[in-house]
Amino acid sequence: MIIGIDLGTTNSLVAVWRDGRAQLIPNALGEVLTPSCVSLDADGSVLVGRPAVERLQSHPERSAALFKRHMGSSRLTRLGTREFRPEELSALILKALKADAEAFLGEPVTEAIVTVPAYFSDAQRKATRAAGQIAGLRVERLLNEPTAAALAYGLHQREAESRFLVFDLGGGTFDVSVLELFDGVMEVRASAGDNFLGGEDFVNSLIDTAFERLQLPAALRQDETFMARLRAETEAAKRLLSLQASATIQVRQGDVLHRLDIDEALLEQTCAPLFKRLRLPVERALRDAGLRSSDLDAIVLAGGATRMPLVRRLVTMMFGRFPSTELDPDQVVAMGAAVQAGLKARDAALNEVVMTDVAPYSLGVEVGIWLDARTASQGHFDPIIERNSTVPISRVKQYIPQAAGQARLELQIYQGESRMVRDNIHLGSLTVPLPPQATVQECAVDVRFTYDVNGLLQVDATVLKTQQTHSLLIEGNPGLLSESQIAELLRAMAELKIHPRDQLENRTVMARAERLYEQLRGMEREHLGLQVLGFERTLASQNDRSIVPARRALNELLDALERHSTLDQEST
Template sequence: MIIGIDLGTTNSLAAVWRDGKSELIPNALGDVLTPSCVSLDADGSVLVGRAARERLQTHPDRTAALFKRYMGSQKSLRLGKRDFRPEELSALILRALKADAEAMLGEPVTRAVITVPAYFSDAQRKATRVAGQLAGLTVERLLNEPTAAALAHGMHLRGAESRFLVFDLGGGTFDVSILELFEGVMEVRASAGDNYLGGEDFVQAMVEMFHERLNLPGRLRKDPVFAQRLTAQAESAKRALSTRDQATMRVMDGQDEYTLDLSESMLEQAAAPLLKRLRAPVERALRDANLRTSELDSIVLAGGATRMPLVRRLVTTMFGRFPAVDLNPDEVVALGAAVQAGLVVKDAALDEVVMTDVSPYSLGVEVGVRLDERSVSNGHFDPVIERNSPVPISRVKQYVPISDNQEALDLEIYQGEARMVRDNIHLGTLRVPLPRATRADCSVDVRFTYDVNGLLQVEATVHKTGQSVAVVIEGNPGLLTEAQIADRLRGLAELKIHPRDRLENRTLMARAERLYEQCRGDLREWLGAQILRFERLMATQDDRQIQPGRQELEKALDRIEQNSVFDGPSA
């Protein structure tokens, strides 16, 4: 069985193509959104999703979030006494989604289409594939998120030729892609983006504003528990301002309470630098596609952060029209991934659609520029494949050595847009043996071949001898080797995953513990008694007693959160 997965920075979700349509897969709690959070419980078991997110405030040293931003890097995150790579944490999210799908479908799920930001680098894409492998999934295709959003909106079903732009602002990344549909072919004309811009940055801007306006003590900036509480309040206020004109951030520190009333204009002021950053990738994509905004037939929104009114106003202003908002932006990418999964298995309900993509970055080599007969300026980047070239693609350029009688040509392969290679990403090296001859007689054809799965082959052919050497860029600095992947698989297999059928109770307990820490006085004492009562019910392992107890505790927690009162008389 194959499913589509949106592996997100803030939330992840899965969908399946069946009965001629995409269908979202609920998790063990009945939600379609699973928070991209992982936490280690006191007994060493792993909590994934909402239960882990609840522990961000109470156990920040044992909980990780936003790790998608570190995919493809050597960074590790410590949970308790154990270090995890971003691929491993992502694998735990994927494993949970896989289990949810198997529970719903009643059969094993072994294959997946996983979406990635269009602007993800080669290393980030390979790291995503590794995460799928660690989760026990064969990754059939990495699908760019904007392309998935276009599929969900049925853009591929439109009969007439059309051009549309997908504006995808998620929790941690921003993508913009321009796609064109003609004669059953959906072609990506251009992609641009920012891998470090998303809804979480708007939350952080609100956190900074809270500190500045209330002039909080410096020690609170270094307090991880206070920081998580403040971040949670900022996230809640950001969501509230999507539907209301006012919101309040309220955080306790011991006996001290800090409160800030917010308006949407205050949020817009705090987020002004972020809104400015959203414009640059849009303008770049339009330039690369050689299009004006008036030549676009539709603007499609994807990603939960596009719910913010200030973002929608920005989009409307930039394009002079209202964007398409008929699908839930949180769900649209997963729905599109399921369409692609249906295309992979050639479901009869889907008309075949040819999809072309582009290389999000330029790929090339390091060259020296001869200033005169005696001096050379080294370290320059010369693109062989320009960014936004349709893939699969093969391009060739000719180079000559710097000196006569040079024994070999060392081709240093890079990815990026900067003029100098020091500001780009090094992908690999290819050493080309040369015959003893003058520079002019040692010309070398360098061919770059790049496919839809992000696999790059570099081949060099020496004209004088006809000799060819080639390298396939499969690994990147910081990525796991096959031996390391096998070792990490064994490590993950040893972890105790919290039982899916008890996750609802554990999530509720994590929420209760978070609110207990925020309460004071009689209310705190009363809530402690309610938690103890529910723990005793769980100890009976009798669902007939646990279920009504769970409902009663949920209602109590709802009352506390709705009233936003954490001290005073008991509820």
């Protein structure tokens, strides 16, 4: 069985192609959205999803979120006494989604289509695939998120030739892809984006505004508990602005209640630099595709942050038309991943479609440029494969040494768009021995780059005089895991104590109660403490007939306390 997974910055989803359609798979709480959050409990067990989100406020030092932004790096996140790489944290999310799928389908799941931002670098893509391996999944195909959104909208089933743009603004990343459909081929014409622009950045801007307008001391930014509560309040207020004209951010610091009323005008003013950044990738993608906005047949929105009215208004103004919003933007990428899973499984309900993709970044080498007969400027980037070239692709360029009598040519290989290599990403190096007693022209070297759909770059350097070829296959990047390291983490994952899936509802309500207990005071706090103690006694009985109504009653109490917390706080 092949499943489709949207591994998101804020939330993740899993879906399957079954009975001729894409179906979202609920988790143990009956929700299709699983927060991309991990927490380490006091007993050393790992909590994933909703209970981990609740613990972000009560136990910030033992909880982690937003780790997708660090995929492809060697950054370590400490949870309690343990340290985790981004691939490990992502693997815990994938493992939870895999368990949900197996419980829903009633059969083992070993393979997945996992979506990634179109603008993810090679290192980030390989780290995502490694996370799948650590979670016990075979990930043969990574699907770009905008392409997945197009599949979910059924754009691949259109008979007429069409061009469309996918505007994908998620929790942590922003992608734009221009796609064209003709004769059963869905071709990505151009991709652009920003791997550090998403809904979380709008939250960060509002937090900065709260510090400024409420005159909060800068030292509070080091208070993990206060910042976790402020972030949760700000995120909730930002979401409310998608439904109503105004919202309130309020958070307590000791005996002081800080409160800030926000509306759409303040959000627009605060986040103006972010809205400006949204325009640049759109303009680049259209320019690279050689199209104008009027040439497009449809604009498709994906990603939860596109719910913001200001974002939808910006898109409408940029393209002079309303975007397609029929599908839930939080779910559309996962639904598209399920369609791709169905295509891979050759489901008869799906028409055959050929999909082509592009290289998201330019790939090239470091060169020196002669300024005059004596002076050379070093460190320049010379692209061999330009960004947005259709893959698979093979391109060749010829290079000569700078001086006669050079014993070798050092090829330094980079990825990026900057003029100087210092501002690009170093992928590897290849040493090419040169023939002795040969002229500069005889030492010319043909350098061929071959880039495939799996993100592998093959570099072949052929010396013209000797016809000797030296090769390098770039499969990894600095900071990425080796196969032996992946195998070791796979063993460690098997030993890690994952909180039982069938107890997730109980652990979620307990985590929520712990969070509220820390926020309340006086009689309400005392009353909640007694109710939690009673629920723990019921859990100890292991009698489901008693546990289910007790859990329902505790949830109702927590709902009531959250509803009235604003009034209670203002009266103190």
